[in-house]
Amino acid sequence: MDTLILSRIQFGANISFHILFPTITIAMGWALLTFRLRYVASGDERWMAAYRFWVKVFALSFALGVVSGITMSFQFGTNWPGYMQTVGNIAGPLLAYEVLTAFFLEAAFLGIMLFGFNRVPGWMHILATVLVAIGTTLSAFWILVLNSWMQTPQGFEMIDGVAHATDWFEIVFNPSMPYRMAHMLLASGLTCAFLIAGISAYRILIGDQDREPRMTFRWSVWVAAALIPIQIFAGDQHGLNTLEHQPQKIAAMEANWETGPNVPLLLFAWPDEAERRNDFEIAVPHGASLILTHSLSGVVPGLNDYYAEDGTALHPPVAALFWSFRVMVAVGLAMLALAWFGAFMIWRKGGTTLLNPWLLRGFVAMSFSGWVATLAGWYTTEIGRQPWLVQDVLTTEAAVAHHSTGMVASSLALYLAVYAVLLIAYVAMLFILARRAAQGSLPEEPERSGAATVAVAGE
């Protein structure tokens, strides 16, 4: 394997690991604010108990997000120097604004949010929670602006092979930004809702019947049920936007080779890029045309149109896109089914009787479904931009640093080992926290109810 492939795998691994945690924290900041405010409004200690439990999960996710995020900012320089050298004039300010407006905000107020409840007045603790939530969301905003610009760049001119900004409004409000933003924020909301529902369901199942898990379970199932149709609509709109600006990505997602009308929707296929055709197709007639153009006879772009003069393909790898897109959609539909069924059950029983254990088990099994869908969606959009790093401006190949293969391979192995250990530790820790909370006494004796204490843990 060459340095380019290894560097791509390394960056892919880094970003895959990193994105898991912001995906949780962006929405969880707002969930925590909701719990905190409901505690103020109702005086019900269980909402505060929910805050205390989930703020620990937030802190853990946040720490993992921060440390893997620092890795990302170094990676640009260590592995992709061509990126900043070519588009640094545009990426630079956007990244700088992320650090300046978002990163410091969340990092500084997290301390007060986590440890300040007894040290500051209530309004200040709420304010810290608000600011952390705003910080994580702002952070997502700047990163998605940059990512969207890489997909649909505008507002710049090239001078001697270096991009120079001409219109910052056009750069920030590039054509795919609103769609990508909406899709990602909703993805975060769903990931967080399913995580809260799953862990709450787990706590109920192991006997934590009477306390806050029932409230957080109901709350998060309602949120999930409400968000998922909006997400499907946003995803559809995002797809139409991609069709307009990156038709080759859509062609690869659909594994459609020839441009034309009446294109079927492939439910299953084995794309063969060497032969430029699909094997084992199972298709719904006119399906792709209908979904993408909202007309049975609409014209869908085909991959065969995307070739350089010398015959090299200018479209992304087909099988990877075809499958990651289908995984995202399948998981999304499963989330829709479970969330609506769960909401129906809660509505019918009015929350007064015990919930069906099989429903609860379903939510436990789906605790991390948001991660799967988000990663699959992220692969669809990022691999879909290949062979470009910045669409039509800079190829991935031109940006890579020419390290020795051995050096990149060893750093990759090190990262993968660390990420694997941390991922296992993270998931295990969530369930350990849940078990400890369920076994613990009532919240009035916080130390035994698993309230993690920095100083006296281990007693």
Next chain:
Amino acid sequence: MEMFGDPAIWLPFAFAGLMGLSILIYVVLDGFDLGVGVLTPLADGKEKDMMIASIGPFWDANETWLVLAVGLLLVAFPAAHGSILTALYLPCVLLLVALILRGVAFEFRAKSTGAAHKRWNLVFFIGSLGASLAQGFMLGLYIMGLKVTLATVGFAFVAALALSASYAFIGACWLILKMEGELQWRAVAWARRGLFAMIGGFAIISVVTPLVSERIFDKWFSFPEIILLSPLPIAAAAVGLILFRLLERSPMEGDRLSWAPFALASVLFILAFAGLAYSFYPYVVPDQLTIYEAASAPESLLIILIGALFVLPVILGYTIVAYTVFRGKATKLTYY
């Protein structure tokens, strides 16, 4: 004022200043919390918990200054960012892995008990030491002009030890401020030893730096620079002496002057940093690329600068708020 007329001159200068300031703040702030981590094996279980509790609310914001510094290098001097970080590839990877392990250890150790708690304590120490060593190694190689030979790597290892010792020293000074009783006494003992290690390390660096670069030698040892610069080493020596005397008498009755070792240690860091900054200006990649050659387009820099001028005072403001909320002696931290 010719300099302030041409944005291609003053903007890179302003950004070099901002970046230098971020690095300096980072080295002092994350320096002390990394140093506390380096010192943890010297303490028993309960004391470890107290020590880590004293940095719990701060480390995250402290580390953000590193992100800002690297971010400014990335956005303001993209050409330099590429060549520095590719040259420092392996220590960068080690630094990142160490920071990852250490950052998550804060959370995991707090939530685990028994053997797992001990394991995360060890991870916390290894991460803290690894990050300190990697940063020192990077500093050493940077001083050596980013060239890799047996001698430069040897020097980089010395710098790694020197910086780790310096972090341990300022960490001990932080503990003098934040601890009471037995642990405060022990922090004083650690600080006494750390002071010698730091002075020794920085003496080696100060001697070697001008010897490797003729340009740096000329910047320091020609007339009248040598006179104008003399306050720097003299001040450093004076602060070192005051610290030595102060630590001999610490901790004082009624916790008097317990803030002074940390303040003076910060001054030592600032002086050492000023010396290095003077040596390397105007280069951002030593003897290869100046800040003016490496800078981004002026219009991009201006956009960032406007944002930075509004935001930096706010950041400083709420950093002070955070430190005020958690002022005084460290107490056990709970999540509410």
